[in-house]
Amino acid sequence: MYNRIRENISRRVSLSAQELVEIENCARKVALKKKSRLLHSGEVCNYLVFVNTGAVRSFSADNKGVEQIVQFAFEDNWVSDLYSYVSEAPAILSIESMEDSELLLFYKEDMEKLYQTIPALERWMRLLLQNAYVRLQRRLVLSLSMPAEERYAELLQSYPDILNRVPLIYIASYLGITPESLSRIRRQLSAK
Template sequence: MHESLIKHINNYTSIPLRESEVELIKNTFAPKKIKKKQYLLQEGQVCKYSAFVVKGAMRQYNVDDKGVEHIVRLSIENWWAADRESFVMLTPSVYNIDAWEDTEMLLITKPDSLALLNQIPVLIEWVRKLDEHHAFAAQKRLSASISFSAEKRYSDFATTYPEFLQRFPQHMIASYLGITKESLSRIRHQAAKK
C-alpha cells in the first residue's frame, strides 16, 4: 500500500529516498480503509490526519444554511485529502470530507509529519513542491471562478482533470465549478454538439 506514496514522494524530490527512509515512512503512515459515504472528517472536528489516497475517490465540502453542498476539493489516487487549515492550526473544521468510492488511504498526523521532516531532510523539498503546486492550482481556480464563464470553467476542468469526469457525478462537478447541475448539463450538451 505504501509503494504509491514512496513513488509519489520520489517524483517530487531531486534525491530518491534511501531504504532506511522508506522504512521510516512506512512505519509512520497508517493504512486505513473507508467505505463509500463514510467520513474522514466532519464539520466541527479538528482535522487530525492528512490522507494520501491510494485507491478511491473523496470529496471535501461544506453545507450552507439552505442545505446546499459546496464542494471545494475532489481527490483521487495520488492526491491528498485534508482540511489544511484545521490540520495545521488545530482548529475545528468548517468542512466534511467523505469517500465517494470505497477508499484506501495512508494517514499521517501533524506531529508525525513534523517528526518526519526533521528525520528525512529531502521531504522538505517534497513538501515545498506540493505547497507550490497547491498554491498555483488555488490561484488558477480563484481566477477562473471570478473571470471565466461557466463554459470556460468546465472546459478547463475537463482538459485539466479528465479522469474526474469519469469518477464523480455531474452534480458534484457542478458544485465544484460553482454552477448548477442544470447549467452543467446544458454546457455538456452544447459541447457534445461541437
C-alpha cells in the first residue's frame, strides 16, 4: 500500500524507515469510485492528494457549467487545489476520479506537525511545490505559444497511455480546444 508513496518521497529526500512510517501514519486512505468527487469548488482544500492507483482530474467550471481541466493525476502523482491549500480560502478547483482510485490524503495540520519532527520533509514540500509551479508555468506558456496539434502531440508523449484512460472530451478540455477540433487533429495525425 505504501511502496509508491515511499518511493515518491525518497526520490527527493532521504528519510529513515521510522520517518517514513510516521508519514504513512498521517496518510488517510480514500477509495473513490469512477466519477466520484473528492473536492467541490467552494470547499476549503486542506489536504494534498497522492494518487496511489487510478486517475483523477482537477478542473474549474464557469457559470454555464463548462469545465476547464487543469491537471490529470495518475499513479505516483500529486494533486490538490494549491491556492486553497496554502491560503485556506475556498477552492477554485474540483477534484474528481476518472477511474476507480486509491488515494492518500495528507492534511495540512498533520503536515505542519511532520515538518517539525522531520525537517527534511519541509525540503521535500518545497521541491514538490517548485516542480508543480514549473509544470504549470510550462503548460501556460505552451498553451499561449504552441498550436493545438503540437500540444496534443506533447501530451501523448508525456502520457503515452492517456488515450486508454481519459475520455477525449477531457483531453480536449485540457488542451483548451473543442472536442470537434480534437477529432480533426486526430484525423490529421492518423492520415500522416
